[in-house]
Amino acid sequence: MGELHASWSEEIEAPIAEVFAIAADVPNSPQWQPSLNKVEVRETDAEGRATLVDTEADAKVKTTKQTLRFDYDEPTGMSWVQEEGDIKSLVGSWTFVELAPDRTKATYELRADPGRMLGMALRGPVEGKVKEFLTKGAAEGLKRAAESG
Numbered sequence: 016m017g018e019l020h021a022s023w024s025e026e027i028e029a030p031i032a033e034v035f036a037i038a039a040d041v042p043n044s045p046q047w048q049p050s051l052n053k054v055e056v057r058e059t060d061a062e063g064r065a066t067l068v069d070t071e072a073d074a075k076v077k078t079t080k081q082t083l084r085f086d087y088d089e090p091t092g093m094s095w096v097q098e099e100g101d102i103k104s105l106v107g108s109w110t111f112v113e114l115a116p117d118r119t120k121a122t123y124e125l126r127a128d129p130g131r132m133l134g135m136a137l138r139g140p141v142e143g144k145v146k147e148f149l150t151k152g153a154a155e156g157l158k159r160a161a162e163s164g
Contacts, residue, residue, distance in 0.1 A: 023147075025120070028162050031091075041064070048153045048156045
C-alpha cells in the first residue's frame with residue numbers, strides 16, 4: 016500500500032482569526048478532535064504556540080504515536096510533519112479562507128504512508144472509513160468548537 020491522502024472542508028460560522036486560534040491551540044485539540052487521544056508539548060515558538068509535540072492518535076485500526084513539528088501561517092493556516100513515529104510518514108495541514116467577516120472555510124488535509132504492516136490493515140473499505148474518521152472528524156470538531164464558543 017502506498018500513501019494515503021485525504022481532506023475534508025467545513026464552512027464555519029466564525030471569523031478566521033477565531034478559527035485559527037482554536038486550531039493553533041494544539042495542546043487543547045484533543046477536546047474537539049476525535050482522533051487525538053493525547054498531546055504533549057515539547058517545544059514552543061516566541062508566541063507560545065506548540066512547535067514540537069508528541070501525540071497519541073486513534074487511527075481506527077491501531078493507536079499510533081508521533082512526534083510532530085508544527086509551522087504556523089496566521090491566520091490562513093498551519094502545517095505539521097512527523098519527525099518520528101509509528102507510521103512511515105505523516106504530513107498535515109489546516110487551510111483557512113475568509114468567506115465573510117464571520118464565515119470561514121476550513122480544510123483539513125493529511126498525507127500519510129502507514130508503512131507495510133499498518134498498510135495491510137488499511138486495505139479495502141477500511142481505508143475509506145479511516146480517512147473519513149481522521150479528516151471529517153477533525154473538521155467537524157473544529158466547526159463545533161468555533162461555533163459553540
